[in-house]
Amino acid sequence: MKLGIVVVYLIEEDNEKLLDLHLHQIEKHTNVPYSIYGSTNRLLPQLRRKLEQHPKVKVCQCPTTDFRGREEHSFYLEHLVRNAIEDGSSHIVTLHVDSFPIRSDWIEKLASKLSDSCVLATIQDEKEYPMMPNTACLFFNKDFYLNYRPTFLPSREDLSTREYQLYLEKCGQEIHSGSGYVFKASLHGLSWHPMQRTNKRENHHRLGSIYDDLVFHLGAAARRDKSFLEDGQWIKKVKSRNVIRNTLFKLGSVLLSQKAKHRARAIIPKQLIWFFEPRQRLVDENIEIFESIKRQLIEDPEAYLNYLRTGKGR
Numbered sequence: 001m002k003l004g005i006v007v008v009y010l011i012e013e014d015n016e017k018l019l020d021l022h023l024h025q026i027e028k029h030t031n032v033p034y035s036i037y038g039s040t041n042r043l044l045p046q047l048r049r050k051l052e053q054h055p056k057v058k059v060c061q062c063p064t065t066d067f068r069g070r071e072e073h074s075f076y077l078e079h080l081v082r083n084a085i086e087d088g089s090s091h092i093v094t095l096h097v098d099s100f101p102i103r104s105d106w107i108e109k110l111a112s113k114l115s116d117s118c119v120l121a122t123i124q125d126e127k128e129y130p131m132m133p134n135t136a137c138l139f140f141n142k143d144f145y146l147n148y149r150p151t152f153l154p155s156r157e158d159l160s161t162r163e164y165q166l167y168l169e170k171c172g173q174e175i176h177s178g179s180g181y182v183f184k185a186s187l188h189g190l191s192w193h194p195m196q197r198t199n200k201r202e203n204h205h206r207l208g209s210i211y212d213d214l215v216f217h218l219g220a221a222a223r224r225d226k227s228f229l230e231d232g233q234w235i236k237k238v239k240s241r242n243v244i245r246n247t248l249f250k251l252g253s254v255l256l257s258q259k260a261k262h263r264a265r266a267i268i269p270k271q272l273i274w275f276f277e278p279r280q281r282l283v284d285e286n287i288e289i290f291e292s293i294k295r296q297l298i299e300d301p302e303a304y305l306n307y308l309r310t311g312k313g314r
Contacts, residue, residue, distance in 0.1 A: 001033070003035075003091050004091070004092045005026065005030075005037065006037075006092060007037070007038045007096065008039050009038045009040050009129070010043060011043070011222060015294075017298045018294065021298065021301055022098065023054060025101055026095075032108075033215075035056060035087065035089070036054075037084045039092060041076065058083070058137050071153065073177045087197050093110070094138045094139075094178070095136065096222065096223060097222065098221035101216075102215065110214065114140070114191035117191055119144040121195060122182070125197075135152070137153060137195060137217070138181065144190075148185075150185075151181075167187075195211040196211065197209050197211055198211065201310075207219045207290050207293055233276050241271060
């Protein structure tokens with residue numbers, strides 16, 4: 001096996017220690033020959049130099065795109081996977097800068113899940129939507145890639161098909177980077193291995209997760225809006241609690257434009273903003289939890305990961 005690890009490196013300066021941990025964990029726990037294929041478009045120069053000087057990282061010269069969000073991420077992943085395949089990789093795994101292996105047999109365990117009919121292994125975050133993948137860990141071999149030519153987002157041709165509409169219903173109308181791979185597999189009657197969350201302890205239902213006791217994912221490190229699909233269910237409950245609150249919620253949403261909300265946060269008590277904008281309360285709480293988890297992870301990664309895996313310590 002020759003493993004190609006593909007990563008879109010797009011991080012803020014305050015996550016440099018997280019980048020160091022990501023690289024360290026890959027080196028510590030990967031026993032097969034591997035190279036990391038990374039894109040550094042829009043990355044800070046000092047972090048780009050760190051990757052360029054790393055012996056296991058091959059910085060790929062990807063064209064720059066004006067896309068943002070999942071479209072940007074998918075755009076760079078397409079180029080990185082092609083680079084890895086052309087460079088002789090027999091297996092590919094996508095990671096994020098905040099995801100990494102925690103066991104030294106991680107890649108062998110994932111490889112054992114693949115067969116002629118089971119062509120992918122990927123994190124399953126949303127239990128309600130089992131066909132929604134996560135590129136914090138998406139593993140496949142070159143045969144699947146060369147035979148079916150999947151794309152990380154469904155192609156324009158796919159979007160107009162009845163099969164795609166059926167797939168979309170199973171995904172809860174939410175498409176992520178990696179959805180094109182699961183869609184392509186399902187289109188051809190192939191299956192995939194869903195990597196389940198195996199935490200024994202947690203600080204959050206999504207942040208700081210262990211999957212199949214093989215891979216850790218902090219979550220949301222590359223985006224400032226640290227909200228999740230499950231948050232919407234809580235907001236619906238808040239909004240429907242009573243007529244008065246619902247009316248006030250609508251009034252607050254009208255009165256507080258995006259610019260007004262930004263200015264208001266400097267002078268209005270946080271609790272009042274939360275009353276009119278319950279989603280903001282969840283985002284603020286998620287940010288605090290994210291920073292707490294990241295701090296514990298950086299200070300003593302072995303102890304914190306052991307706590308998540310076994311429930312012991314802390």
